[in-house]
Amino acid sequence: MRHAQARIAQWMEDCKRNHPNCLGGAPMPLPTRVIAVGTEGAEPFLYETKGAMGQYTALSHCWGPPDKRPPTTVRANLSVRKRGIPIGELSPTFLEAVQLTRALGIPYLWIDSLCIIQDDERDWAREAARMADVYTNAALTISATGAADSKVGLLQPVSSRKLPPSMLLDTGPGEASEELRRIYGRRTDLQETIDDLFAPHIVERSAARDNAEPLFSRAWTLQEWVLSRRVVHFATGELLWDCLGAEGCECQGARLVPRQGRHGIWRRVFEPGSEVDKNRLEDPEWVWRKTVMIFTSRQITYDSDKLPALSGVAKSLAAERPADGGYIAGHWRSELPLSLLWRRGYMFGTKTPTSRPAKYHAPSWSWASVNGPIWYGDQHRGDICCKALDVSYELASPLNPYGALQSASLVVSGMIANVGGCVDIDHEDLTRGLRKPVDVMFISDIWEEGMARTTQDVVFLLVLSEWDSYSRELRCDGLALLAADSVGGVDRFTRVGKLSLTVGPRTGAEKKWRKSIKSKAELDEIWMAEFRASERTIIII
Template identity: 35%
Template sequence: MPTRVINVRTSNSSVKLIETKNMSGIFAALSYCWGDSSILEDIKLTQAKLSVYKKRILMDSLPKTLFDAVMITRELGIPYLWIGSLCIIQDSLQDWQIESSRMSDVYMSAFLVLAATKARDSNGGFYLENRTRILQLPYLDVDGRQHFLYARRIQDQSHVHDANGRLESHGLYNKLLRRRGWVLQEQVLARRTLSFAKDKMLWNCRECSTCECRTGFSNFESDASFLHINLDFKLQSSSSREVYKSIYSNWHTMVEAYSHRSLTYQTGKIPAISGIAKLLHDMTQDDYYAGLWRSQLPKALLWTSIKFNEEDTESEKRLPSWSWASTRSGGITYDHKDEEFKAGMEIVSVDIQLSGSNAFGGVLGGKLEVKAVLIPIQATSELPRSISTYIMDFKEKKGTFRRIMILVDLDQNYYDQNKPTESAIEFKKNISLFLMFVGTRTLTQYAETPSFLALRYLEEDERGNSIFMRAGIAALNGWSTHLLDRVRAATKESIVLI
């Protein structure tokens, strides 16, 4: 049982908060979009309201989504309901950190997750609109007793699958809820989910997914099952290489999808998937650093910002620039996550400063100490500010020049189109960056492609190590095997990435 749950069986007019120490029982959990936080301002659990809510919470005081969730839980005969805004003390950082670290247990152990997929916010509610009319047809059996047959028109099923065989969002999985960061974890971890869309209900569990628009149960995939990390799978052997590849490939696929989702507070970007991260750690015993796994370094550094976010959002400046979670772009991608990779740099140490006791939760900062080959480069032309890919010349350390086209996709954290920040620079002719050789991707048995990050030099630390931040990812045209051999043979430098 979670630390606190709502007892929905107290009276028709109220419910109450209970602390579950030494308790057992079944409970439902609510998944919904908070929306405008002011709606919950007067009702959310605070330290001052804790003792009050243990006595009663008036049903009339609940926003409609929470009210409906209580009513549905009662009708299903489930005694308890977990709602984050009422079961986590919202003005206690300590309580929030502890409870968010247990999120995986909440959604994995819930008997049922109720998803308010149609609701824009806490006032949106559950109940369905524009439902197909149900006909009641009386008939007599052979003994003359009257019975009723219920029938409805078959609903349009053209929207059930998207191009990838997953549930399409139209009518079934509301786009608002799909875009919410915290919901992904709730989808992936839940054993059973009952979703209330605009005009129908959707059922999803480990065995199947279906909706009211269909005449029977089916095994088509939902968005959650597509992102699933084989929660029921147990590692048979620590040497099972294919198993590990599958697990981490699924993780990177999930991160790509998650990076497009929105969060009310950007500080929640790492905590919002902490439950999934903890689960993967339990399966692999791998170390976790701000969204990246130790066993996947340095390859996991090679993420790409696929577009700039046009909205005016705050970046998460505390997160290390080498983590995908630091970007405020409209999404990231791991373009070559399933290709064979040979490291060309060494990871010396990783130092992560956590915001609390949860090893998979919030991060205040992080340093990555590496040994790598660095290559200074300079821009040869000043391009329009709207272009995020630049052409540069390669300058070898010995002073000789080799003309190579270097396309650098700059991260938005490094170069903000609209607002200069601490880490942004005016990108002009002769501004120097450094390429860091990360390793090579194997395309065929005889062909390799090098992978580079673009770095910006910041300063030296107290030990004399050069400190850099990630500026972007680089792709080179006109590369030669001879030049690759020279880079591999070059001396690695000790540097720190922040």
């Protein structure tokens, strides 16, 4: 551990001296509670900061299964924790985090399980809402990247084989393309790294990718990494350094490698005091959708934590995007209705079951209402065909405006079509011609192995349409909805999936007819007449 402490101290000093965007070692507002680590031989204790300033480290770790859960603070032991936390009660990971914090000369350490009162719902909600500040203000985030639980410890066995550096993890979308900013580290004998898992559409393979290190499989830890100024990863095999200005690994020695324009977009968005020209950044809507895709591919223990586990990222983005009109249920108001075009995260890859949570915490139109990976397509093109008129909601806790909900409804105005019976694509061909020349593709939000082949009578809300002048086809994307009830004369619906229509000739015998199509308006008339479409205002719940 002493060697690791010395190397991390070198990296910290290099960063403080050469990376102004990492904010040096200035005192920051302390979280509500921190662990005062003291000196060697002293007993750490829980310190209630009451708005004090100072320096602290933060631990990012996997809690592990119930039989390996870390020590926690609850109402019954809070007063005892304030007097002292016996070293013998600390798990190996927690103890090594205390030792590292002491070695760096930093007086305080923040650990979620000890610094949040776990059986106090109000305290938990308040602290979850402050997660953005906790990790942004930490002098260093200590990441137990290679440990599946806190009983393993920070340091992981190093392979006896000396292999060259290779990519271990991606760190978010690149600055000007689909490229990924990478951190390099040495492979271990058995570790499957990102090099082995890389695919052009990284999120389609994210579940496999995240198996590279235990911490990357957990949903909560995504924002812990994203929001941090500096992170040291205790990975399987060696240490990795990741800050706003540089990256490094043990195999490269003490030298840190400047990013040289390879900052991930997340770093640019969340970088304190950044003077980056916003016009050079990639589309922030795309950034958020990529974030959602990566986040939902990870595992989360409690369904109700889904929105709170991303609330820190949402809060940070909200500060960067004041013109977006607010955030609700995982969506930005300015992105509605296009952001509604998410779907279950499977097409041609491995099928992953999805389900609805047992307890409500998000409306059906929110990706957070589905347990399982979510996928957004490429940048949406075409004409927006409906309007989001109003959003109303009630928070589960007023302490976290970016967290779970008690209820929510979305009022939209657009073209509604009676499509009738639809069967999920998992039960038949990718496209299904219901009535030529209109093909319908229905992707249900919910899927599980052995699910009955059922037909649902759905209506189609048209969100986006694109006219392809070359193929003479009209492509329409929207939502599959089921009627729920009526309130005040306005019909209410629940979302059950994503639905796409392709309008146009499908066979060689129709080539003559294809050439006769001159405009989008002609195809609009065809599908609207076919499905008895009409302009309506509805509520989606």
